[in-house]
Each structure stands twice: as C-alpha cells, then as structure tokens.
Amino acid sequence: xxxxxxxxxxxxxxxxxxxxxxxxxxxxxxxxxxxxxxxxxxxxxxxxxxxxxxxxxxxxxxxxxxxxxxxxxxxxxxxxxxxxxxxxxxxxxxxxxxxxxxxxxxxxxxxxxxxxxxxxxxxxxxxxxxxxxxxxxxxxxxxxxxxxxxxxxxxxxxxxxxxxxxxxxxxxxxxxxxxxx
Numbered sequence: 001x002x003x004x005x006x007x008x009x010x011x012x013x014x015x016x017x018x019x020x021x022x023x024x025x026x027x028x029x030x031x032x033x034x035x036x037x038x039x040x041x042x043x044x045x046x047x048x049x050x051x052x053x054x055x056x057x058x059x060x061x062x063x064x065x066x067x068x069x070x071x072x073x074x075x076x077x078x079x080x081x082x083x084x085x086x087x088x089x090x091x092x093x094x095x096x097x098x099x100x101x102x103x104x105x106x107x108x109x110x111x112x113x114x115x116x117x118x119x120x121x122x123x124x125x126x127x128x129x130x131x132x133x134x135x136x137x138x139x140x141x142x143x144x145x146x147x148x149x150x151x152x153x154x155x156x157x158x159x160x161x162x163x164x165x166x167x168x169x170x171x172x173x174x175x176x177x178x179x180x181x
Contacts, residue, residue, distance in 0.1 A: 010062065017065035020072040024146055030130040031055045034154040037128060038119060039161050045176035046161075053180050054157040054164075058112075064153060067108040071101065071145030078142040094135075094144045105148035109155050116152075116159035123151040 021027075032051035040046050058064055077083050078091040090098045102124065109116045127135050127147075131154075134147035164181045168174060175181055 013062065013065050013069070014060065017068040018059060020068055024072060024075075024141070024143070026130060026134075026146065026150055028052055028055050028059070031150055031154050031157065034123065034129040034131065034150075035157045035161065038123075038154070038158045042162070043165055043175065045174060046165075049179060050161065050175060050181055051157065054161045055153060057160060058153050058156045061108075061111055061156075063111050064108045064156065067104050067152070068149055071104055071149045075142045075145050078144065091144045092142055094142075098144075101145045101148045104145060105152035108149070109152040112156040112159040113163075115162055116155045119158050120152050120155035123155055124148065128154075 029048070029052060032048055032055050035051035035054060036046065036048050039051070074083075074091060078088060081088060081092075083091060089095070094101075105120060105124075106117065109120045123131060131147050131151050134143040134150060137143065161181070165175055168181065
C-alpha cells in the first residue's frame with residue numbers, strides 16, 4: 001500500500017542514481033561517447049557536448065533512475081555474495097539464459113520509442129565502448145545489470161537526439177553552433 005509519509009524526493013533519487021553510476025566507474029562522458037559513435041554518421045555538426053546533454057536528460061527520467069538503482073544494487077549484492085541461490089550464481093556468472101538484466105534495460109528504454117529499442121538491441125550485441133569493458137569483466141566486480149543499463153541509457157540518448165535533430169531540421173534549423181538541443 002502506498003504511504004505518502006515514505007515518499008522519496010525526486011532530487012534524492014536522481015542524485016542516488018548518478019552516484020551509483022559513478023561508484024561503478026561509469027561517467028556521463030563514457031555513455032556520451034557511445035551516443036556520439038551511434039549518431040555522428042547521420043548528423044553533420046554533432047558534438048560530444050550534444051551527446052552529454054542528451055545523456056543527462058535521459059538520466060533525469062525516473063524510470064531510468066529506478067532501473068539504475070535496482071540493477072546496480074543487485075550487481076553489488078552479487079559481488080558481496082549476499083543473494084540467495086540460485087539467484088547469486090545466475091547474476092554472478094551473467095548466465096546467458098538469465099534475461100532479467102535485459103528486461104530491466106528494455107523497460108527503461110521504452111520511454112524513447114522503437115528507435116531506442118532497436119538501438120539498444122544493436123548495442124547489446126555489439127558491446128560498444130564501456131559496455132564492452134563492463135560485459136567482459138575487464139575490471140573488478142559483477143556488472144550483469146550495469147552493462148545493459150548503460151546500453152539502454154546510450155540508446156535512449158541516441159533516440160532523443162535523433163528526434164530533436166529532426167524537429168530542428170523541420171523548423172529549418174540545425175544543430176551546428178548550438179550547445180544544447
């Protein structure tokens with residue numbers, strides 16, 4: 001049952017989600033680099049700053065923040081071996097038939113439409129940028145959820161940019177020379 005007295009401020013949730021990403025070694029710029037790689041072939045004048053702004057806007061969405069908090073928490077609990085079996089082993093080993101990590105990521109990417117969904121699928125297969133590092137476990141830790149969530153954020157930011165740029169073009173404008181879109 002919903003309890004008004006237990007309501008958590010949006011600012012607290014947003015701050016916690018960003019801190020969780022940082023704690024796990026993922027920066028906004030890491031995600032923006034993936035967005036840039038996905039979008040620059042289609043957008044003359046695109047800058048990394050445009051991509052950073054788009055990632056920041058995506059991170060302002062509660063759905064994304066909630067997915068980050070849940071996924072990162074499960075990864076961290078698995079690292080500490082605090083989950084019950086067989087869930088512990090499924091998450092710790094990133095079991096190939098365990099699709100809950102992708103399900104959580106797809107749930108958050110749905111906010112940005114079919115382009116974001118298909119882009120997420122591409123990133124999930126290709127493992128671009130920091131997604132590859134997280135998925136290959138190059139560093140320490142369990143990243144079963146985080147690699148998919150980073151892909152979801154990058155896909156959402158890419159879709160957001162594509163739509164914003166199209167809106168500008170239809171208005172006879174361009175992203176060239178703009179800091180924010």
